Each structure stands twice: as C-alpha cells, then as structure tokens.
Amino acid sequence: MPAGINFNLNGNEMLYTGSPEARLLDVLRDEYRMTGTKCGCREGECGACSVIIDGKLANSCLVAMGSIDGSGVTTIEGYSKTARFAALDKAYESVSAVQCGFCIPGMILASECILAATPHPTEDEIRTGISGNLCRCTGYNAIVKAIGIAAEEGDGLW
C-alpha cells in the first residue's frame, strides 16, 4: 500500500497513510478523534460502532482501513449536520428514546439506513433494520416509535 488509502470522510477527502489492517473504528476514535462512533464489543455483536460506508450500514470494528480505499464513510459527526438528523433527533427526543445514549450514534445511523431504503417502513422493517444495534436501556419500543415518527414528521426528507 505505498500511496496510502484515499477515502471520503463526512465529505472530506482523506489520505490515510497508517496500517491498512487497522480497524476503521480505532482510526476514527484514536487518530481522527471522532469519538461519536462508540466501541462496544469489537466483534460485530452490538452495533455501537455503526457507520455508513457507501450508503450501507457497517460495523466499523470489522472494517480494515485497506478495504475502504475509494469509499465514502459517514459517521455521526458528519450526519449530525443534516436535516435528516434533525428530524430523527426531534423524533427520538419526543418519545424519550435515549437513556444512557451509548447505542444512539449507531442507532441513528441505522435509522437513516432504514428510512433511506424505505421512507415509510412497517414496524417489522424498523425492527429488522435495528436488529444489529443493541440497546440495554430502552427495551427498543421507544426507538421503534421514534423512527416511525421521523418517517411521518420528516416526510419528504427520505
């Protein structure tokens, strides 16, 4: 990998010259100091480290930097500047869908991927869409409700 890894991070063109075997999660948190992406299990079980790569939800703990050469990565830091985030933020707040908050960056990006694919999802589609994002506080019902509210209130954004 002589030339380094080129990728887009939240709209910025990046050249990463570190180890291609490094985890995207670690690079985001430790090298770029973007700590919105949380480290939960480091084995793809919890979804706290979810980011969006080329439009698809991904566990950044299972992504080697070498595999994202040429890709686009969106983290919660980038997504939180969007109107879609504002709609989700408001919907989550309206039903108190956030308790400790550790799962929420991943949960919000999972919500985005659900709504981007299906602007008016069924409850089953929402539950499937967040099935890899574990939350130990809420019991999920408030989160499911919030995504449904965002779909209604944010109609037209997705």
Add this chain to the structure above:
Amino acid sequence: MVGSERLPDAQSNQPASGSVTAGSLDEALKLRKENPGLIPYAGGTDLMIEGRADAAYLFLGKVPEMKRIAQDDEFIRFGAACTFSQLICSAHTPGILRDACLQIAAPAIRNMGSIGGNIGNGSPKADSALIFMATNSMLRLVSADSERILPIRKFYLGRKKLDLAPDELIVEVLMPIHGIDNYYYKKVGGRRALAISRVAFAGIMDVRDGIICNCAAAFGSIGDVIVCLDEIDRMLVGKSVEEASALKEAYIDAYNMAIVPVAGRVSADYRKQVCMNLLRDFLESNHI
C-alpha cells in the same frame, strides 16, 4: 468535528504492512501467486473479529469480477465477494439462499460479509455454505495458471481444512438453477438476530410427476464440517412419494446412526435431537 473542516491525515506509528488491494481479478491472482501468505479479505466480518496484528490481507472487496451475479442455462454464478445484502436484493437469488441470507447476523454484517468469506472461513456454522452444500453447488477456483470447478461437497477436508491451493482464490459459486425450488430451511439459534446457528438444516426435495428426482439433506453446526450424506439421500431418489413413505423410518434411522454431533454451547444430545426433529419435519412437509 465540523463537516467542512479539512481533517488532518492520520499517521500511524505501526510498521509498514504487507497488505495489498486488488483492483481486478488478474491482479488479485498475480498478488496471490507472489504472496501466498496473504489472507484473502472480501468483507472482513470474520477476519476482523480475530484482527490479528501480524495479518497481511489481500483486499478483494472491490474486484469487479468477484462482485457479479449472472445466470446461464444451468447455473446462477455468484461472485465470491458478493455480500449477503447483494444476494438478498438480487432477482437471481433462489428462495432457499435468500431465506438463509436474511437470517445471517444483522443488516450491517450482511452489508459487508461475503459468500466467499463464509465458504473460505471453513466454519461448519457458515449459513450460506450450508445452502451451497444442500444444493450441490460448485466452486470456481482460479489461480494465475489454472482454473478448476470443484463441487463444494468436496471442498471441506476437515475442520478448517480446505481443498484450496495456496495460489488459488474462490472466484465464483455456481448454484444449480433447476430442481431447488422445493426446499426446507431452518436455522436454530439463541435469538432472532445476530445468532450463531446451534443447528442449521437445509433440505431439497425435487419431485417430478410423483417421483423423487433429488433428495438432499445438509446439517450445519454439528461437527467439524457441514454434513451431507449422499449415500443415505439416494435411498429416496427414484421412488414415488408413497414408496418413500415406506422407507421413511429406515432413512431417518440411517441418519440417526450416521450423525454424531459434538458438544459446543449446546450439548451433543440436544444437537442430535434437533437434527432428527428437523429431518422428520422435512420429510413430513413433503408428505413423506
């Protein structure tokens, strides 16, 4: 971090690594031949759990020839780097494979995990490999100098032991188009999402004009390798459904003798009982 801000380029204090990215199949095969120690990396969802510090990867996730799904008269040809999500969305994907892919892990893993990785990782719990075993699919194994088509049932030589030369890559999976519509699939896991199979079962019963043309049962998660026993399945081939019904208990007994599960997170006895229950249900769902 402000979105428009130019972020600093990260500098690593780790030594230069041996990992390489392939942009085409030719390049991938050349790199594989020159560096047989490289670990083929398609989606990374198994490899990165281990995340070995000394690993050197051959990144294959963007090799166009390994991302294609095509169909000819006989086979659906899935590129080995195709992700489970890609398969779920493809109109070419048969029902049995789609059903299995929908039950693998969760959306984020399905977006990254590949069929080639699932097969090449060599786990007896590999949910898509089970389907390729049940359907007697073929692997196209290619090196810089040669190419061969191998039935996946001959690919697993033992626990994590593959019939794969150091310079070969799994490039495509060739799944038969015909005779796989009548299927039975059950994954038994501890939960609905992110479940590792405790036992997984796939069955094919191809009945034409009342005669069984093909019967195949595949058991996953019970031992070192996925189990397919053609010699037992042949008991029912060429028989009418009525004749097969008369042979039902003999068929189940043969599997009962042959299947010796190992204990893992669940006991061997539990696995055995689940296998037998699923086998019986497979037959009964086909009126046998």
